[in-house]
Amino acid sequence: MSHPSSPPPPPDWRHLVGRWWVGRHALGRLPYWLLSRGGVVLAACSALYVLNGFLSGWTAAYEVMVGITSPAQVDPQWCAWPLSIAGWAAIPAFVGGAVGYVVTEQIQAHQSQDLTSVLAELRALAEPPAVPPSPPASGSEAPP
Template sequence: MSIAPAPPPGGPPPPGRRQRLRARWADRHALPRFGYWLLSRGAAVLTVCGALYVLDGFLIGWANAYNVMTGITSPADVRPQWCAWPLSLTGWAVIPAIIGAAAGYVITEQIQAHHVRELSDVLDELHRLAERPGPPPSSGGGA
């Protein structure tokens, strides 16, 4: 039985967890545009929205925070109002904008995926399909 030799000392050490995370963070530019935005700027926007919701949850109650954010309850009906108004604006403008941007991006990507053929190729195929067919093939047996 032979034992595999140990790797020679002095070779590069295997990458550590920090190096692997740093490499993955550097690879974020290879993501699609929406994925890149979500990791870079979207994470900050969603963090601010979440922090605002948590702050309001502790100050005005979780049910009231949800109702204010979704527009069920007016921010003027809860106390303290100073934190309810930004939450209401976030629920009214920021969250729908993020959802709309995500939907628009997905729809745009699907449309672009179906437009990969050149117009000249499509027209050539249409001309070929529009040509008159040749005579039908003759049958082998005469009757």
């Protein structure tokens, strides 16, 4: 006599996060880059900004990050210098990397098209649209 088996227990949060983290490879290039490399840069810059916001004030942290104020004029300087470097180098590099991936994907999408289909599409765009003949006005006959 067989006993009915109980259903397996639901996976815990560690298994769910692990499965999600392994499954990120199925994403496209840009979402994968944002999760793997871009997320690290964004998290580090955010942590520096929050640390400086608490230590020297939110206005001073913003001004140091965007380069309005020198980090030498802010107290404490030990955390203002890394924020200044991140605002000067890391954030533009992050934005440039994301834009680079988007532009690369667009170029590759257009390169994969067949030349004849591209030429046919260009010819269709270059030809003026055909204007249908106007119907004769009512009440008057067109001359023979």
